[in-house]
Amino acid sequence: MKKIVTVIGARPQFIKAAPVSRAIEGENNLQEVILHTGQHFDENMSQVFFDQMGIPRPDHHLNIHSLTHGAMTGRMLEGIERILLQEEPDWVMVYGDTNSTLAGALAASKLHIPLAHVEAGLRSFNTRMPEEINRILTDRVSQLLFCPTPAAMKNLSKEGFDAFPCQKINSGDVMYDATLLFREKARRPRHVELPEKFALATVHREENTTRHKQLMNIIRGLNDLADQCPVVLPMHPRTRKLTDGSGLPAFSGNIMVIDPVGYLEVLYLLQHCQLVITDSGGMQKEAYFFKKPCITLRKETEWTELVEAGTNKLCGSDPALIMEAFRQFTSTPPRFTGGLYGKGNASAIIARAFL
Numbered sequence: 503m504k505k506i507v508t509v510i511g512a513r514p515q516f517i518k519a520a521p522v523s524r525a526i527e528g529e530n531n532l533q534e535v536i537l538h539t540g541q542h543f544d545e546n547m548s549q550v551f552f553d554q555m556g557i558p559r560p561d562h563h564l565n566i567h568s569l570t571h572g573a574m575t576g577r578m579l580e581g582i583e584r585i586l587l588q589e590e591p592d593w594v595m596v597y598g599d600t601n602s603t604l605a606g607a608l609a610a611s612k613l614h615i616p617l618a619h620v621e622a623g624l625r626s627f628n629t630r631m632p633e634e635i636n637r638i639l640t641d642r643v644s645q646l647l648f649c650p651t652p653a654a655m656k657n658l659s660k661e662g663f664d665a666f667p668c669q670k671i672n673s674g675d676v677m678y679d680a681t682l683l684f685r686e687k688a689r690r691p692r693h694v695e696l697p698e699k700f701a702l703a704t705v706h707r708e709e710n711t712t713r714h715k716q717l718m719n720i721i722r723g724l725n726d727l728a729d730q731c732p733v734v735l736p737m738h739p740r741t742r743k744l745t746d747g748s749g750l751p752a753f754s755g756n757i758m759v760i761d762p763v764g765y766l767e768v769l770y771l772l773q774h775c776q777l778v779i780t781d782s783g784g785m786q787k788e789a790y791f792f793k794k795p796c797i798t799l800r801k802e803t804e805w806t807e808l809v810e811a812g813t814n815k816l817c818g819s820d821p822a823l824i825m826e827a828f829r830q831f832t833s834t835p836p837r838f839t840g841g842l843y844g845k846g847n848a849s850a851i852i853a854r855a856f857l
């Protein structure tokens with residue numbers, strides 16, 4: 503029996519862990535212990551995903567959140583180390599690129615516990631993004647690197663990983679697995695009167711929510727777009743903090759700002775929207791899974807294959823580029839061909855790699 507400690511803490515990690523936990527549960531020789539760092543903690547940012555997606559209740563909860571990068575990562579490192587010494591696992595598994603990911607990676611590698619990284623090899627080549635630092639460092643100390651795309655495999659090769667003592671596997675993307683598992687259960691958000699046609703928007707990146715100018719421009723872009731297509735905006739708590747009484751331009755009456763929704767509700771919104779406008783990594787891929795064009799509120803993306811396929815346009819926070827992308831997508835809808843993110847069996851590939 504091999505014991506895996508899974509370290510998760512933020513919304514996208516719950517979604518990624520759900521299909522992988524299922525696959526691990528299906529293997530007789532694997533045992534999973536779940537450690538929640540506490541990074542995301544509101545009911546609609548954490549518990550709802552455990553409930554809706556049947557993720558096992560965390561065995562350990564550190565309750566660490568709302569701190570600066572250093573304080574958060576440092577306190578998580580200390581807490582995760584304590585639990586790893588107690589659990590003595592064969593593997594530690596981390597997901598994506600958050601501070602919880604890096605803390606898990608550092609704790610495991612300092613204790614010489616083999617580390618598996620799901621969503622390895624992604625790069626934005628923008629080292630001002632906290633996520634870029636987290637993913638580069640995590641990849642470097644991992645022994646098993648599960649890449650979601652051929653581009654991610656290539657990034658690792660270019661950085662010399664073929665000569666490192668590790669194994670890289672093109673598993674496909676676990677968020678695709680999650681979409682396939684749950685799309686039939688998509689559920690209309692309660693207490694929300696959805697317009698017949700709408701664009702689905704989310705904003706939470708540090709680069710878009712720490713500088714007023716950036717967010718001001720995004721609000722302008724969304725307001726312009728909302729004149730032609732109403733916008734539904736489930737607002738991340740980070741963005742909510744900034745927009746509450748901040749002197750930023752008001753959202754137009756055609757923008758419906760709502761609280762974050764659960765996974766089943768976001769699947770419904772993805773199914774029924776006209777297009778997606780986002781700075782989220784996960785939502786860019788989900789737009790593609792649901793064959794919806796995506797306006798990305800960033801200057802670069804880790805999911806370059808979407809831009810190459812013509813289904814995703816990078817607009818930064820520029821209102822003119824946002825409107826231009828909207829016009830282009832409306833006048834000439836992009837064509838979607840499948841297969842960019844694997845076959846929907848990434849979780850099974852990942853679980854079997856531990857045997």
Ligand code: UD1
Pocket residue numbers: 512513514541542543544545547548567568569599600601602632633706708739740
């Ligand atoms: C984090 C990740 C980011 C990921 C995002 C997913 C890092 C560096 N960033 O960003 O990569 O894309 O999660 O959503 O790890 N907050 C609440 N309630 C919550 C969660 C957060 O109020 O349930 C508040 C916190 O108190 C904090 C702010 O939102 O002040 C930011 O939270 P934090 O986890 O630091 O970063 P995110 O922006 O969520």
Ligand code: UDP
Pocket residue numbers: 513514517704706736737761762763764765766768781782783784785788
């Ligand atoms: N999501 C959700 N409710 C929302 C907004 C997003 O369930 O109100 C889901 C959605 O599936 C998305 C995922 O959360 O892909 C990832 O979240 P986020 O955008 O916060 O993080 P990122 O992918 O940018 O790291």
